[in-house]
């Protein structure tokens with residue numbers, strides 16, 4: 366697992382059709398720091414996050430992901446990050462517990478029963494972990510994605526609208542998790558419409 370991640374945005378732009386969503390983004394985010402990408406619907410927040418994840422290509426410029434002074438290649442980049450997004454789908458016919466087991470095994474991460482139970486407890490799903498995900502509400506699915514983030518413990522967290530569908534208690538939980546992640550030296554990038562989520566970020570990119 367890659368730690369102490371720096372994300373270096375070098376003159377990044379993205380054009381879709383005839384419209385530039387953003388141009389000339391230059392920024393370095395170091396381990397333990399948080400970047401908030403804000404802007405109205407359709408301004409390009411998710412697109413920029415996907416470009417950082419390597420799931421989309423910039424029109425110009427480059428993203429460098431650096432861990433311990435080494436620039437990661439595409440495969441290493443995938444191994445360095447965790448992405449929470451509405452586009453990430455959980456397996457509806459597995460339980461919450463089984464989803465964590467499945468995804469952690471896929472990532473080659475050892476996770477025993479006690480650990481999975483603890484991650485479920487921390488996101489408020491202790492009593493629901495044996496239920497099929499198809500019975501979960503959208504807020505419960507979002508909580509399960511955060512349990513997965515706890516299980517995988519990536520160096521780089523990419524969060525697309527992390528508090529969407531969460532109640533007040535869930536939002537507080539996510540804010541605490543982000544704070545703890547930063548204390549543990551994760552690099553965290555949040556795309557959000559929620560001003561409070563951007564409040565404590567070290568850097569902000571405001572798209573229009």
Ligand SMILES: Nc1ncnc2c1ncn2[C@@H]1O[C@H](COP(=O)(O)OP(=O)(O)OP(=O)(O)O)[C@@H](O)[C@H]1O
Nearest residue numbers: 381386404405406407408409410411412413556558
């Ligand atoms: N693959 C694509 N093909 C065509 N247009 C796209 C594609 N991906 C994104 N877009 C367009 O790019 C713009 C930015 O989309 P994006 O999803 O990044 O915005 P956003 O700021 O995340 O919006 P929201 O707040 O609604 O989630 C939108 O106008 C969208 O229609």
